[in-house]
Amino acid sequence: MMTRSLKLGTSVLVAALLSGAAFAESYGPYPITEKSYSGDKTNSVAYTGQVARNIMIDSLKKLAGQADGGANAEELKDTMMLYFARGNKEDLAIVSHKGKDGFPITQTMLNEISSGANLVGKTYGGLVPGWPGNKTGAEVVEHMIHHAAMSEGGVSNDLGYDWGQLIQKFLIGAVSYNQAVDNYLDEKMTADNKPNNKPYSDGAAYTGKEHSWDEAFGYFGAPAHALDLSAGDAYGISKKTAFDAGDANGDGTIDLKSEMTFGNAYYAADADKSGTDYLQTITAAFIEGRKVITAADGEALSEAELAQVQAYAATIEDEMTRVLAEATFKYAGSVYGDIEKIRADKNNISDELYRDYIKHWGELKGFAMALQTGRENLGGTAVRLNRLIGYGPPTKDESVVTGIDADGNFVKDGKMSWNAYQLNMLKVQDLLIKEFGVEARKNDGTENLANLIKVLDSDSGGAETD
Amino acid sequence: MEFFNEVIGLFSDFANPKKRVFLGYLGISLLIAFAWLIFYHKTNIRGAIARIFDRKIWFSGSAQTDYKIFLINRVFTGFISPLLLTQVAIATAIYMALVRSDLTLWGVYSDVSIGVVVGMFSVAMFVADDFTKYLMHRWMHKWPILWPIHKVHHAAETMTPMTVYRVHPLEGVLYATRSVMAQGPVIAVFYYFFGDSVNLYTIVGVNVIVFVFHVTGSNLRHSHVDIKYPAWIEHVFISPAQHQIHHSIAEEHYDKNFGAALAIWDWMFGSLHVSEGEADLEFGLTENEAHPSSDLYTAYIGPLKEMARVTASFWHRITLVVRRPRGTATARPQRAEGSSSS
Ligand SMILES: [Zn+2]
Numbered sequence A: 001m002m003t004r005s006l007k008l009g010t011s012v013l014v015a016a017l018l019s020g021a022a023f024a025e026s027y028g029p030y031p032i033t034e035k036s037y038s039g040d041k042t043n044s045v046a047y048t049g050q051v052a053r054n055i056m057i058d059s060l061k062k063l064a065g066q067a068d069g070g071a072n073a074e075e076l077k078d079t080m081m082l083y084f085a086r087g088n089k090e091d092l093a094i095v096s097h098k099g100k101d102g103f104p105i106t107q108t109m110l111n112e113i114s115s116g117a118n119l120v121g122k123t124y125g126g127l128v129p130g131w132p133g134n135k136t137g138a139e140v141v142e143h144m145i146h147h148a149a150m151s152e153g154g155v156s157n158d159l160g161y162d163w164g165q166l167i168q169k170f171l172i173g174a175v176s177y178n179q180a181v182d183n184y185l186d187e188k189m190t191a192d193n194k195p196n197n198k199p200y201s202d203g204a205a206y207t208g209k210e211h212s213w214d215e216a217f218g219y220f221g222a223p224a225h226a227l228d229l230s231a232g233d234a235y236g237i238s239k240k241t242a243f244d245a246g247d248a249n250g251d252g253t254i255d256l257k258s259e260m261t262f263g264n265a266y267y268a269a270d271a272d273k274s275g276t277d278y279l280q281t282i283t284a285a286f287i288e289g290r291k292v293i294t295a296a297d298g299e300a301l302s303e304a305e306l307a308q309v310q311a312y313a314a315t316i317e318d319e320m321t322r323v324l325a326e327a328t329f330k331y332a333g334s335v336y337g338d339i340e341k342i343r344a345d346k347n348n349i350s351d352e353l354y355r356d357y358i359k360h361w362g363e364l365k366g367f368a369m370a371l372q373t374g375r376e377n378l379g380g381t382a383v384r385l386n387r388l389i390g391y392g393p394p395t396k397d398e399s400v401v402t403g404i405d406a407d408g409n410f411v412k413d414g415k416m417s418w419n420a421y422q423l424n425m426l427k428v429q430d431l432l433i434k435e436f437g438v439e440a441r442k443n444d445g446t447e448n449l450a451n452l453i454k455v456l457d458s459d460s461g462g463a464e465t466d
Numbered sequence B: 001m002e003f004f005n006e007v008i009g010l011f012s013d014f015a016n017p018k019k020r021v022f023l024g025y026l027g028i029s030l031l032i033a034f035a036w037l038i039f040y041h042k043t044n045i046r047g048a049i050a051r052i053f054d055r056k057i058w059f060s061g062s063a064q065t066d067y068k069i070f071l072i073n074r075v076f077t078g079f080i081s082p083l084l085l086t087q088v089a090i091a092t093a094i095y096m097a098l099v100r101s102d103l104t105l106w107g108v109y110s111d112v113s114i115g116v117v118v119g120m121f122s123v124a125m126f127v128a129d130d131f132t133k134y135l136m137h138r139w140m141h142k143w144p145i146l147w148p149i150h151k152v153h154h155a156a157e158t159m160t161p162m163t164v165y166r167v168h169p170l171e172g173v174l175y176a177t178r179s180v181m182a183q184g185p186v187i188a189v190f191y192y193f194f195g196d197s198v199n200l201y202t203i204v205g206v207n208v209i210v211f212v213f214h215v216t217g218s219n220l221r222h223s224h225v226d227i228k229y230p231a232w233i234e235h236v237f238i239s240p241a242q243h244q245i246h247h248s249i250a251e252e253h254y255d256k257n258f259g260a261a262l263a264i265w266d267w268m269f270g271s272l273h274v275s276e277g278e279a280d281l282e283f284g285l286t287e288n289e290a291h292p293s294s295d296l297y298t299a300y301i302g303p304l305k306e307m308a309r310v311t312a313s314f315w316h317r318i319t320l321v322v323r324r325p326r327g328t329a330t331a332r333p334q335r336a337e338g339s340s341s342s
């Protein structure tokens, strides 16, 4: 008995030492430095509003799938609009992240995470040239919701739209990415905006800079312990396949507030499965930046500290932008591959293939639009991207949407051959490599060419001389 | 066991149909040699055996050096493998340049029947490879900086199929690079027009045309079996006898028959020499080349020294020209840089 417990004790110790050595830093908790705070909180980190928004974005995708071809259109539209523009304190069910056997999730209602936060007030305010009608970001989403509610299962086959994908992917950019890089990491990281020697808001437990930085991290959507995770695990948490990796505090349930991978972070992990390092790089920059702010101990940031923080912010912006470019690249490749199959027998396109194609196109279009909601206007790159992708994909008879009429209904009087559109997908990938330096390059359209060369292995006496 | 595998690895080319010395090709070449000696030269069987397995050829100092170079060069084969990735990069770059171009021909021929595409591609790959082999070989002889490398091959005084391996490692690298540069663009252009239909007609994994080249006795090019073709065929395909003429030290044979499989390049560029029943050619280098056939040091280090010397004298002449004051440049005309040194 004695020896057994000794052995057990030793192995627990060893395990603790080993895992202790392997534990990387997580984002928070960080001490309270705000001098005016008088409450009993001990952790200054808070980004629950951002988590709630990431959940609402994913929930909208789920809701779009409930459309039944028109019968529930009005009701569904109202519901979706609630998730997009809910009023203060209105509680809503979390429809996107539901626990299941072997993967329990702590929260089931949005107010358990944050009350009041909505999407509409945080959606990209500029005009969106990639979508017909000269609309702002919020107007685009409302337009999409309107059509999603009337669709069949969230898809309009005749037009070529998968509404759930379009809405979700666009919002990952128009809310999460845009708020992070164009607001919290941009103007709120200047000296006079949300200074560090004042609370973020009256009575808050955190300074202006601390909370601004935390909000940006929340929008990015990584679990606080992301540095501890492999790309596959970070991805698997979102897929509900990596419970142990997600349950950082070991309490037997996934806390959406700190243990889930959302939106931008999820696509960073997805790219990283092909060898890049976005998730780690971005998370590390967030942690290092937060440490600089914390170290200022509630005083205004010096010029040097501000410069340091801004440098981390620039890294985060660059990498997050590239993640969106990687995702756009990936789905351009999927569409390329789908059309390759469609062209093999274009008079007999199976429903399954066409469904995949529409889904992939929705992801492509959503991400291409998301990419254009950053701090910088992409100028000519955006124009080329939008022209190559168009307002809609070629549908079964090679007709395409060219715009909307005064009532917001789609006009589908264009023609685009499968061949020409497939070529466009190659050009999209080419453009993304050139403009954003994408590296993961999933579904590269030139993959078949590379494979052909490897199969030929034209070493047939290549080095043989005479 | 490990050691055993290493040893087997050394001889893997004999089991690889992509290589000329694949045992199957060697066997066929042997049969062709017998048939040639018996039916063309009317030799009896005993004589043919004696001729083909002549110990003075297979175990000459020159041949023994061929074998040693074969083994030593195994070390360098690893340098060539990254070239496959280079080929992918070249082909992808050219392909994407075409994609970006205003040519709106991408995939428009993807309805052409696969058989036609594969046939055209097989021919194009073979022709591109063969033509660049001709060019490279020609430069090897004509450019003073390259000749020292190629000399190693020509130093052979007796020839066996293994003489194909008697090359300086640098020559192997140059040829492999050439192959990549030649085939990459062909693959890219075909892929641009025909997309995923592009493929090769192969037999045992080898381009069918290359396969035909090998089963018709490519191994006998380096041998003392003087198989020749009718003159008109020798204008199209290089016969073994024609390559033996390329190795001959007779003055009238200098710089002739650079071709690998096709003779048309030699014909077009004036270096063709059809065989005329020359008997007992003498192979090797002339005495002034100072390159003994069976010395490994000369084979590996000699070319490097000689290249250094050629480069140095080239720079020397350049500086002479540059330093000479204007108006006095009338002295002796310099020998043209491209003139033959062999
Ligand atoms: Zn030779």
Ligand SMILES: [Zn+2]
Pocket: A466, B137, B141, B150, B154, B246
């Ligand atoms: Zn030669």
